[in-house]
Amino acid sequence: MGYPEPVVFVVDDDDSVRIALARLIRSAGYRVEVFASAGEFLATASLAACPSCLVLDVQLPDIDGLQLQRELDGACPIIFITGYGDISMTVHAMKAGASDFLPKPVRDAELLGSIELALERARQLYAMRCERDALCCRFDRLTPREREVMALISEGRLNKQIAGKLGTVEQTIKVHRARVMTKMEVTSVAELVHILDRIDMLSAAENRQFR
CATH class of the missing domain: 3.40.50.2300 (Response regulator)
Incomplete structure (x- = not known):
């Protein structure tokens, strides 16, 4: 680039x-x-x-x-x-x-x-900064509920478990899950976790750069 x-x-x-x-x-x-x-x-x-x-x-x-x-x-x-x-x-x-x-x-x-x-x-x-901003832009597309679902997905929870945790039905979680994957531009949970870890790592690295 x-x-x-x-x-x-x-x-x-x-x-x-x-x-x-x-x-x-x-x-x-x-x-x-x-x-x-x-x-x-x-x-x-x-x-x-x-x-x-x-x-x-x-x-x-x-x-x-x-x-x-x-x-x-x-x-x-x-x-x-x-x-x-x-x-x-x-x-x-x-x-x-x-x-x-x-x-x-x-x-x-x-x-x-x-x-x-x-x-x-x-x-x-x-x-x-460019990489972090691009990844954060994806995160910002998510609704508050989708962020809750994403956090639980990243913990390895199944749809049924997430539904129970959030007090909704499994089908609704499937819809939220699909939207999370689309908005975050990933095709697997492993990719999703990697992106979340990468955002944290880049933010921490920037904070250390000249301090």
Whole structure:
């Protein structure tokens, strides 16, 4: 499956730094978008539209880079750059899921290497989100009663047992069961259980990605 072209976001309040970083990143063949503040970035950037990473200055005029990292809450990998960093700040950022923490002036090869690794992580996250969203879309088609029936099917219950549990007749359960299988796009209970497990796994994996 093909994915949209990745983008590198740059947030730095220094005009000359933004221009230099944008030029470098474009020269390596990446699409880049630049912002002068965290507020501008939050108001404009679309993190869900494609795989992306963020090259982020720690010292910013509105909210600082570490606070922005907290607000993004793992939405994309972050490469911090700063001329004022210390060990404590670096450790804090990395524990919070930063992809890298680089001192200014940033060496071109080091930054591009970090971007390549960050975008690879971003592609993995994007792929997981796309798969999870597609599977959740199937789940969302189900009525509340069909979800109850599906949960019992996934436990290995027979139609007669499900009917007794839900206080209805076996024929009604057969109808619900058929609709569940159709809406979830599966042909067996094993496939159904696999999809439910996959949704849980993808959600958990995304939550762990950059935290």
